[in-house]
Amino acid sequence: MKKTVIAVVGPTAVGKTSLSIFLAKHLQGEIISGDSMQVYKGMDIGTAKIRKEEMEGIPHHLLDMKNPAEEYSAASYKADVEKTIEEITARNRLPILVGGSGLYIQAALFDYNFPDIPRDEYRTQELEQEAKEEGISRIYRRLEEVDPEQAKKIHPNNHRRVIRALEIYETTGKTKTAWEREQKKEPKYNTLFIGLEMERTALYEQINKRVDMMMEEGLLEEVTTLYRAGYQDTQAMKAIGYKEFIPYLEGKEDLHKAIEKLKQNSRRYAKRQFTWFRNQLPVKWFPITPEQKSEKFTMILQKIAGILKMK
Known part of the structure:
Protein backbone atom coordinates (compact mmCIF):
# COMPACT_ATOMS: atom_id res chain seq x y z
CA MET A 1 0.00 0.00 0.00
CA ALA A 108 10.96 13.30 -3.82
CA LEU A 109 7.43 12.17 -4.64
CA PHE A 110 8.02 10.20 -7.82
CA ASP A 111 9.81 6.88 -7.79
CA TYR A 112 12.70 7.21 -10.20
CA ASN A 113 16.43 6.95 -9.85
CA PHE A 114 18.71 9.82 -10.72
CA PRO A 115 20.79 8.83 -13.73
CA ASP A 116 24.38 7.96 -13.00
CA ILE A 117 25.79 10.38 -15.56
CA PRO A 118 29.58 10.37 -15.72
CA ARG A 119 31.23 13.61 -14.64
CA ASP A 120 34.26 15.02 -16.42
CA GLU A 121 36.02 17.11 -13.78
CA TYR A 122 38.52 18.50 -16.28
CA ARG A 123 35.79 19.76 -18.66
CA THR A 124 33.87 21.15 -15.69
CA GLN A 125 36.91 23.18 -14.62
CA GLU A 126 37.35 24.44 -18.19
CA LEU A 127 33.73 25.61 -18.32
CA GLU A 128 34.05 27.26 -14.91
CA GLN A 129 37.10 29.14 -16.17
CA GLU A 130 35.21 30.18 -19.33
CA ALA A 131 32.35 31.45 -17.16
CA LYS A 132 34.78 33.57 -15.13
CA GLU A 133 36.41 35.04 -18.21
CA GLU A 134 33.42 35.45 -20.53
CA GLY A 135 30.43 35.43 -18.16
CA ILE A 136 27.92 32.71 -17.35
CA SER A 137 25.42 34.17 -19.83
CA ARG A 138 27.56 32.95 -22.73
CA ILE A 139 27.64 29.41 -21.29
CA TYR A 140 23.88 29.61 -20.74
CA ARG A 141 23.26 30.61 -24.39
CA ARG A 142 25.21 27.53 -25.52
CA LEU A 143 23.04 25.38 -23.27
CA GLU A 144 19.92 26.97 -24.77
CA GLU A 145 21.12 25.92 -28.23
CA VAL A 146 21.82 22.25 -27.40
CA ASP A 147 19.27 21.58 -24.64
CA PRO A 148 16.57 24.30 -24.60
CA GLU A 149 14.25 22.27 -22.39
CA GLN A 150 16.87 21.95 -19.66
CA ALA A 151 17.82 25.62 -20.03
CA LYS A 152 14.20 26.61 -19.25
CA LYS A 153 14.43 24.73 -15.94
CA ILE A 154 17.64 26.45 -14.82
CA HIS A 155 18.04 30.07 -13.79
CA PRO A 156 20.76 31.69 -15.95
CA ASN A 157 22.68 32.71 -12.81
CA ASN A 158 22.78 29.19 -11.37
CA HIS A 159 26.41 28.60 -12.43
CA ARG A 160 26.69 25.07 -11.07
CA ARG A 161 23.59 23.69 -12.81
CA VAL A 162 24.22 25.54 -16.10
CA ILE A 163 27.77 24.22 -16.30
CA ARG A 164 26.78 20.69 -15.28
CA ALA A 165 24.03 20.51 -17.93
CA LEU A 166 26.38 21.68 -20.69
CA GLU A 167 29.19 19.41 -19.47
CA ILE A 168 26.81 16.40 -19.65
CA TYR A 169 26.04 17.12 -23.30
CA GLU A 170 29.62 17.80 -24.30
CA THR A 171 31.07 14.72 -22.61
CA THR A 172 28.31 12.13 -23.23
CA GLY A 173 26.86 13.35 -26.52
CA LYS A 174 23.40 13.21 -24.94
CA THR A 175 21.51 16.07 -23.30
CA LYS A 176 20.46 16.02 -19.66
CA THR A 177 16.86 16.16 -20.89
CA ALA A 178 17.43 12.98 -22.90
CA TRP A 179 18.96 11.24 -19.89
CA GLU A 180 15.98 12.21 -17.75
CA ARG A 181 13.43 11.00 -20.31
CA GLU A 182 14.88 7.52 -20.10
CA GLN A 183 13.75 7.30 -16.49
CA LYS A 184 10.37 5.99 -15.46
CA LYS A 185 8.60 8.49 -13.24
CA GLU A 186 5.96 6.62 -11.29
CA PRO A 187 4.17 8.11 -8.27
CA LYS A 188 5.81 6.71 -5.16
CA TYR A 189 2.99 7.84 -2.85
Whole structure:
Protein backbone atom coordinates (compact mmCIF):
# COMPACT_ATOMS: atom_id res chain seq x y z
CA MET A 1 0.00 0.00 0.00
CA LYS A 2 1.32 3.40 -0.97
CA LYS A 3 1.60 5.94 1.82
CA THR A 4 -0.57 9.07 1.63
CA VAL A 5 1.09 12.47 1.37
CA ILE A 6 -0.37 15.97 1.04
CA ALA A 7 1.73 18.39 -1.02
CA VAL A 8 1.00 22.12 -0.75
CA VAL A 9 2.58 23.97 -3.67
CA GLY A 10 2.44 27.29 -5.50
CA PRO A 11 4.34 30.51 -6.04
CA THR A 12 6.22 32.41 -3.36
CA ALA A 13 4.21 34.57 -0.89
CA VAL A 14 0.85 32.99 -1.82
CA GLY A 15 0.13 31.56 1.66
CA LYS A 16 1.45 27.97 1.55
CA THR A 17 2.94 28.07 5.05
CA SER A 18 -0.29 29.28 6.66
CA LEU A 19 -2.30 26.61 4.86
CA SER A 20 0.11 23.85 5.85
CA ILE A 21 -0.14 24.77 9.55
CA PHE A 22 -3.94 24.86 9.30
CA LEU A 23 -4.06 21.43 7.63
CA ALA A 24 -1.52 19.86 9.99
CA LYS A 25 -3.54 20.95 13.04
CA HIS A 26 -6.74 19.41 11.71
CA LEU A 27 -5.31 16.28 10.05
CA GLN A 28 -2.74 15.22 12.67
CA GLY A 29 0.03 16.13 10.26
CA GLU A 30 3.72 16.92 10.36
CA ILE A 31 5.30 19.31 7.89
CA ILE A 32 8.23 18.65 5.57
CA SER A 33 9.90 21.66 3.97
CA GLY A 34 9.73 21.69 0.18
CA ASP A 35 12.15 24.59 -0.14
CA SER A 36 15.65 23.77 -1.35
CA MET A 37 17.21 26.73 0.49
CA GLN A 38 15.62 26.28 3.91
CA VAL A 39 17.99 23.39 4.62
CA TYR A 40 20.73 26.00 5.26
CA LYS A 41 21.50 27.31 8.73
CA GLY A 42 21.61 31.08 9.06
CA MET A 43 19.52 31.62 5.93
CA ASP A 44 16.24 32.37 7.66
CA ILE A 45 14.78 35.72 6.65
CA GLY A 46 15.70 35.56 2.97
CA THR A 47 14.15 32.08 2.59
CA ALA A 48 11.01 33.04 4.56
CA LYS A 49 11.77 30.16 6.91
CA ILE A 50 9.06 29.60 9.49
CA ARG A 51 9.98 30.71 13.02
CA LYS A 52 9.54 28.39 15.97
CA GLU A 53 6.80 30.55 17.49
CA GLU A 54 4.85 30.34 14.20
CA MET A 55 4.86 26.52 14.10
CA GLU A 56 2.02 26.27 16.65
CA GLY A 57 3.51 23.07 18.02
CA ILE A 58 3.52 21.30 14.64
CA PRO A 59 6.74 19.33 13.98
CA HIS A 60 8.70 20.66 10.99
CA HIS A 61 11.34 18.68 9.12
CA LEU A 62 14.30 19.33 6.78
CA LEU A 63 15.13 22.78 8.14
CA ASP A 64 18.61 23.97 9.21
CA MET A 65 20.44 20.79 8.16
CA LYS A 66 23.43 22.21 6.29
CA ASN A 67 25.98 25.00 6.44
CA PRO A 68 25.82 27.41 3.48
CA ALA A 69 29.10 26.08 2.08
CA GLU A 70 27.72 22.54 1.75
CA GLU A 71 26.20 21.20 -1.46
CA TYR A 72 22.65 19.88 -1.36
CA SER A 73 21.11 18.23 -4.41
CA ALA A 74 17.69 17.01 -5.47
CA ALA A 75 18.97 13.45 -5.00
CA SER A 76 19.96 14.24 -1.39
CA TYR A 77 16.59 15.84 -0.81
CA LYS A 78 14.76 12.81 -2.23
CA ALA A 79 16.56 10.49 0.19
CA ASP A 80 15.85 12.79 3.15
CA VAL A 81 12.16 13.16 2.28
CA GLU A 82 11.66 9.41 1.85
CA LYS A 83 13.23 8.75 5.25
CA THR A 84 11.13 11.49 6.88
CA ILE A 85 7.88 10.21 5.35
CA GLU A 86 8.65 6.75 6.73
CA GLU A 87 9.21 8.19 10.20
CA ILE A 88 6.07 10.35 10.15
CA THR A 89 3.78 7.57 8.96
CA ALA A 90 5.27 5.20 11.55
CA ARG A 91 3.88 7.64 14.16
CA ASN A 92 0.45 7.43 12.47
CA ARG A 93 0.76 11.05 11.41
CA LEU A 94 0.14 12.55 7.96
CA PRO A 95 3.16 13.90 6.01
CA ILE A 96 2.48 17.35 4.56
CA LEU A 97 5.13 18.52 2.11
CA VAL A 98 5.01 22.29 1.59
CA GLY A 99 7.14 24.55 -0.60
CA GLY A 100 7.91 26.01 -3.97
CA SER A 101 11.01 24.11 -5.14
CA GLY A 102 9.26 22.18 -7.90
CA LEU A 103 12.10 19.98 -9.11
CA TYR A 104 12.95 18.89 -5.57
CA ILE A 105 9.31 18.10 -4.77
CA GLN A 106 8.88 16.14 -7.99
CA ALA A 107 12.08 14.19 -7.34
CA ALA A 108 10.96 13.30 -3.82
CA LEU A 109 7.43 12.17 -4.64
CA PHE A 110 8.02 10.20 -7.82
CA ASP A 111 9.81 6.88 -7.79
CA TYR A 112 12.70 7.21 -10.20
CA ASN A 113 16.43 6.95 -9.85
CA PHE A 114 18.71 9.82 -10.72
CA PRO A 115 20.79 8.83 -13.73
CA ASP A 116 24.38 7.96 -13.00
CA ILE A 117 25.79 10.38 -15.56
CA PRO A 118 29.58 10.37 -15.72
CA ARG A 119 31.23 13.61 -14.64
CA ASP A 120 34.26 15.02 -16.42
CA GLU A 121 36.02 17.11 -13.78
CA TYR A 122 38.52 18.50 -16.28
CA ARG A 123 35.79 19.76 -18.66
CA THR A 124 33.87 21.15 -15.69
CA GLN A 125 36.91 23.18 -14.62
CA GLU A 126 37.35 24.44 -18.19
CA LEU A 127 33.73 25.61 -18.32
CA GLU A 128 34.05 27.26 -14.91
CA GLN A 129 37.10 29.14 -16.17
CA GLU A 130 35.21 30.18 -19.33
CA ALA A 131 32.35 31.45 -17.16
CA LYS A 132 34.78 33.57 -15.13
CA GLU A 133 36.41 35.04 -18.21
CA GLU A 134 33.42 35.45 -20.53
CA GLY A 135 30.43 35.43 -18.16
CA ILE A 136 27.92 32.71 -17.35
CA SER A 137 25.42 34.17 -19.83
CA ARG A 138 27.56 32.95 -22.73
CA ILE A 139 27.64 29.41 -21.29
CA TYR A 140 23.88 29.61 -20.74
CA ARG A 141 23.26 30.61 -24.39
CA ARG A 142 25.21 27.53 -25.52
CA LEU A 143 23.04 25.38 -23.27
CA GLU A 144 19.92 26.97 -24.77
CA GLU A 145 21.12 25.92 -28.23
CA VAL A 146 21.82 22.25 -27.40
CA ASP A 147 19.27 21.58 -24.64
CA PRO A 148 16.57 24.30 -24.60
CA GLU A 149 14.25 22.27 -22.39
CA GLN A 150 16.87 21.95 -19.66
CA ALA A 151 17.82 25.62 -20.03
CA LYS A 152 14.20 26.61 -19.25
CA LYS A 153 14.43 24.73 -15.94
CA ILE A 154 17.64 26.45 -14.82
CA HIS A 155 18.04 30.07 -13.79
CA PRO A 156 20.76 31.69 -15.95
CA ASN A 157 22.68 32.71 -12.81
CA ASN A 158 22.78 29.19 -11.37
CA HIS A 159 26.41 28.60 -12.43
CA ARG A 160 26.69 25.07 -11.07
CA ARG A 161 23.59 23.69 -12.81
CA VAL A 162 24.22 25.54 -16.10
CA ILE A 163 27.77 24.22 -16.30
CA ARG A 164 26.78 20.69 -15.28
CA ALA A 165 24.03 20.51 -17.93
CA LEU A 166 26.38 21.68 -20.69
CA GLU A 167 29.19 19.41 -19.47
CA ILE A 168 26.81 16.40 -19.65
CA TYR A 169 26.04 17.12 -23.30
CA GLU A 170 29.62 17.80 -24.30
CA THR A 171 31.07 14.72 -22.61
CA THR A 172 28.31 12.13 -23.23
CA GLY A 173 26.86 13.35 -26.52
CA LYS A 174 23.40 13.21 -24.94
CA THR A 175 21.51 16.07 -23.30
CA LYS A 176 20.46 16.02 -19.66
CA THR A 177 16.86 16.16 -20.89
CA ALA A 178 17.43 12.98 -22.90
CA TRP A 179 18.96 11.24 -19.89
CA GLU A 180 15.98 12.21 -17.75
CA ARG A 181 13.43 11.00 -20.31
CA GLU A 182 14.88 7.52 -20.10
CA GLN A 183 13.75 7.30 -16.49
CA LYS A 184 10.37 5.99 -15.46
CA LYS A 185 8.60 8.49 -13.24
CA GLU A 186 5.96 6.62 -11.29
CA PRO A 187 4.17 8.11 -8.27
CA LYS A 188 5.81 6.71 -5.16
CA TYR A 189 2.99 7.84 -2.85
CA ASN A 190 -0.72 8.56 -2.94
CA THR A 191 -0.05 12.29 -3.17
CA LEU A 192 -2.76 14.90 -3.17
CA PHE A 193 -1.30 18.05 -4.71
CA ILE A 194 -2.97 21.23 -3.43
CA GLY A 195 -1.97 24.46 -5.18
CA LEU A 196 -2.69 28.02 -4.11
CA GLU A 197 -2.95 30.66 -6.83
CA MET A 198 -3.57 34.38 -6.62
CA GLU A 199 -4.43 37.05 -9.15
CA ARG A 200 -1.10 38.36 -10.40
CA THR A 201 -1.43 42.00 -9.30
CA ALA A 202 -2.41 40.91 -5.79
CA LEU A 203 0.39 38.34 -5.63
CA TYR A 204 2.99 40.87 -6.77
CA GLU A 205 1.75 43.26 -4.09
CA GLN A 206 2.15 40.48 -1.50
CA ILE A 207 5.69 39.83 -2.74
CA ASN A 208 6.66 43.49 -2.52
CA LYS A 209 5.23 43.72 1.01
CA ARG A 210 7.10 40.57 2.01
CA VAL A 211 10.41 42.01 0.83
CA ASP A 212 9.78 45.23 2.78
CA MET A 213 8.98 43.15 5.86
CA MET A 214 12.14 41.09 5.38
CA MET A 215 14.17 44.28 5.34
CA GLU A 216 12.51 45.40 8.58
CA GLU A 217 13.26 42.00 10.14
CA GLY A 218 16.98 42.28 9.34
CA LEU A 219 17.54 40.69 5.93
CA LEU A 220 20.47 42.96 5.13
CA GLU A 221 22.13 42.05 8.44
CA GLU A 222 21.58 38.34 7.70
CA VAL A 223 23.19 38.60 4.25
CA THR A 224 26.04 40.72 5.64
CA THR A 225 26.78 38.10 8.31
CA LEU A 226 26.95 35.35 5.67
CA TYR A 227 29.06 37.54 3.39
CA ARG A 228 31.57 38.31 6.14
CA ALA A 229 31.72 34.62 7.03
CA GLY A 230 33.10 33.98 3.53
CA TYR A 231 30.03 32.40 1.95
CA GLN A 232 29.61 34.92 -0.88
CA ASP A 233 30.78 32.51 -3.60
CA THR A 234 28.78 29.48 -2.45
CA GLN A 235 25.84 28.03 -4.34
CA ALA A 236 23.54 28.90 -1.43
CA MET A 237 24.33 32.62 -1.74
CA LYS A 238 23.23 32.61 -5.39
CA ALA A 239 19.65 32.22 -4.18
CA ILE A 240 17.07 34.97 -4.57
CA GLY A 241 17.11 37.05 -1.41
CA TYR A 242 20.88 36.91 -1.04
CA LYS A 243 22.61 37.40 -4.40
CA GLU A 244 20.91 40.77 -4.92
CA PHE A 245 22.83 42.29 -2.00
CA ILE A 246 26.32 41.16 -3.01
CA PRO A 247 26.91 44.15 -5.37
CA TYR A 248 25.80 46.49 -2.55
CA LEU A 249 28.16 44.86 -0.05
CA GLU A 250 30.95 45.16 -2.61
CA GLY A 251 30.22 48.88 -3.00
CA LYS A 252 29.05 48.57 -6.61
CA GLU A 253 25.34 49.40 -6.18
CA ASP A 254 23.19 51.33 -3.74
CA LEU A 255 20.81 49.62 -1.34
CA HIS A 256 17.64 50.88 -3.01
CA LYS A 257 18.66 49.20 -6.27
CA ALA A 258 19.37 45.92 -4.46
CA ILE A 259 15.92 45.94 -2.84
CA GLU A 260 14.16 46.72 -6.13
CA LYS A 261 16.12 43.97 -7.85
CA LEU A 262 15.04 41.52 -5.14
CA LYS A 263 11.40 42.45 -5.62
CA GLN A 264 11.70 42.06 -9.39
CA ASN A 265 13.51 38.71 -9.16
CA SER A 266 10.94 37.43 -6.66
CA ARG A 267 8.05 38.40 -8.94
CA ARG A 268 9.70 36.69 -11.91
CA TYR A 269 10.39 33.61 -9.83
CA ALA A 270 6.75 33.42 -8.75
CA LYS A 271 5.68 33.47 -12.39
CA ARG A 272 8.14 30.67 -13.26
CA GLN A 273 7.00 28.61 -10.27
CA PHE A 274 3.35 28.82 -11.25
CA THR A 275 4.10 27.85 -14.86
CA TRP A 276 6.26 24.93 -13.77
CA PHE A 277 3.70 23.48 -11.35
CA ARG A 278 0.94 23.91 -13.93
CA ASN A 279 2.91 21.92 -16.50
CA GLN A 280 4.69 19.30 -14.40
CA LEU A 281 2.43 18.09 -11.58
CA PRO A 282 -1.25 17.05 -11.23
CA VAL A 283 -2.19 19.96 -8.97
CA LYS A 284 -5.70 20.82 -7.80
CA TRP A 285 -5.64 24.63 -7.83
CA PHE A 286 -7.50 26.91 -5.44
CA PRO A 287 -7.68 30.66 -6.17
CA ILE A 288 -7.20 32.77 -3.07
CA THR A 289 -7.06 36.40 -1.99
CA PRO A 290 -5.30 37.80 1.09
CA GLU A 291 -8.71 38.64 2.60
CA GLN A 292 -10.37 35.22 2.21
CA LYS A 293 -7.67 32.86 3.51
CA SER A 294 -9.64 31.55 6.51
CA GLU A 295 -12.74 30.75 4.49
CA LYS A 296 -10.76 29.15 1.63
CA PHE A 297 -8.57 27.10 3.98
CA THR A 298 -11.68 25.59 5.57
CA MET A 299 -13.02 24.64 2.14
CA ILE A 300 -9.70 23.04 1.17
CA LEU A 301 -9.64 21.08 4.43
CA GLN A 302 -13.14 19.75 3.81
CA LYS A 303 -12.21 18.62 0.29
CA ILE A 304 -9.05 16.87 1.53
CA ALA A 305 -10.89 15.19 4.41
CA GLY A 306 -13.50 13.88 1.97
CA ILE A 307 -10.83 12.45 -0.33
CA LEU A 308 -8.92 10.86 2.55
CA LYS A 309 -12.08 9.10 3.77
CA MET A 310 -12.49 7.49 0.34
CA LYS A 311 -8.93 6.09 0.33
